[in-house]
Amino acid sequence: MRQRTDPVPLTGESPERAGREDSALSPGRRSRGDRPPVPSRVRARGTYGIWLLPALVMALAAVVHGLGPIAVGIGLAAGLSLSGSV
Amino acid sequence: MLLPLGRRRRRFDRRVVGAYLAGAVAGATLTTSFAWLLSGFVQPLTDTARIVVLCTAALFVWAAKDGPLAGRVSLPESRRQIPSAVFTPSLVRGAYRFGFEMGTGMRTYVPSVAPYVLLVALIVVRPTLGQALLVAVGFGLGRATPLMVRLRPEDRSLIIREFLQGAVHRRAQTAAGLVVLGGGLLLV
Numbered sequence: 001m002r003q004r005t006d007p008v009p010l011t012g013e014s015p016e017r018a019g020r021e022d023s024a025l026s027p028g029r030r031s032r033g034d035r036p037p038v039p040s041r042v043r044a045r046g047t048y049g050i051w052l053l054p055a056l057v058m059a060l061a062a063v064v065h066g067l068g069p070i071a072v073g074i075g076l077a078a079g080l081s082l083s084g085s086v
Numbered sequence: 087m088l089l090p091l092g093r094r095r096r097r098f099d100r101r102v103v104g105a106y107l108a109g110a111v112a113g114a115t116l117t118t119s120f121a122w123l124l125s126g127f128v129q130p131l132t133d134t135a136r137i138v139v140l141c142t143a144a145l146f147v148w149a150a151k152d153g154p155l156a157g158r159v160s161l162p163e164s165r166r167q168i169p170s171a172v173f174t175p176s177l178v179r180g181a182y183r184f185g186f187e188m189g190t191g192m193r194t195y196v197p198s199v200a201p202y203v204l205l206v207a208l209i210v211v212r213p214t215l216g217q218a219l220l221v222a223v224g225f226g227l228g229r230a231t232p233l234m235v236r237l238r239p240e241d242r243s244l245i246i247r248e249f250l251q252g253a254v255h256r257r258a259q260t261a262a263g264l265v266v267l268g269g270g271l272l273l274v
Contacts, residue, residue, distance in 0.1 A: 057224075058269055067273055071213065071220035072227075074204055074269035075114070078191075079228020081198035081262035083253050 088181055089236045103233050105178045106185035111226030113189025115219060121208035122218040128210055136210050136274050143206040144199075144267045151199045152256050163196045189226050197254075199263035201225075207270030217273065 058073035088106065089099055131139070150159040168187050173180030187193035191201045204225070208218060253259065 058265070058272075067213075067217060068220050070269045070272050071217040072224035074207065074266045074273075075118075075221035075224025075226075076228040077224075077262045077265040077269070078198070078200040078204040079110075079114075079225040080231060081200040081253055081259050082191075082196070082229065083232045 105182040107230040109182035109185025110189035110229040113186040114222035114225040118222040125212040147202040198259045203266045
């Protein structure tokens with residue numbers, strides 16, 4: 001199996017970084033009150049983005065008259081809500 | 087990081103992301119299947135009772151996470167980071183294991199309200215097995231989205247990345263919780 005030489009896993013950091021959701025994807029985030037500042041423009045886009053994508057998926061349910069898109073949509077919304085640490 | 091920044095994506099990176107996505111969906115499938123099995127215990131509840139329980143639970147979760155009960159009531163979560171040992175055999179296999187643990191939603195921190203509401207909805211709503219599996223697909227997809235976005239050239243993915251970064255904001259997380267609650271109510 002091919003091994004890469006790039007810096008890879010950043011999981012399991014020191015205790016002072018505890019509170020972050022995960023670290024292999026990104027620097028993550030800290031617990032309440034210790035969150036890194038997020039620019040307001042980014043906040044606004046994130047707010048609308050997290051609303052829109054799952055809501056659009058669920059809106060498909062109205063078109064196809066099925067509950068499947070709703071199921072996918074609520075799963076997607078929950079998954080995306082944990083994606084802030086890109 | 088699983089995918090380093092600032093260079094052109096290669097086929098190997100796609101394998102890593104594919105493995106992560108497969109792991110996330112598999113982990114989510116495990117959790118949703120377990121919740122689906124538990125949902126059998128709420129069969130005697132009427133639809134009205136399900137709606138009341140779901141809304142009450144969602145309100146409590148929000149209050150404990152971002153509302154007036156924050157800091158006083160702690161919701162169950164695994165307060166640990168996924169150990170780097172999962173990557174030891176190979177990066178692709180490690181990405182799958184890492185995705186699997188992330189996909190379960192129970193192996194690391196859960197900073198958002200929505201996964202809790204989703205779990206309650208799965209148990210209370212009593213979805214069909216097919217719907218539960220579709221929830222797992224959606225959750226795994228959402229979990230893997232940040233990594234999938236990285237496969238795209240930086241200039242085209244900037245807006246999407248900003249969307250995702252904004253998810254840390256409390257309003258966005260509350261909104262996601264409301265979307266899950268609304269979808270759950272539609273499934274009742």
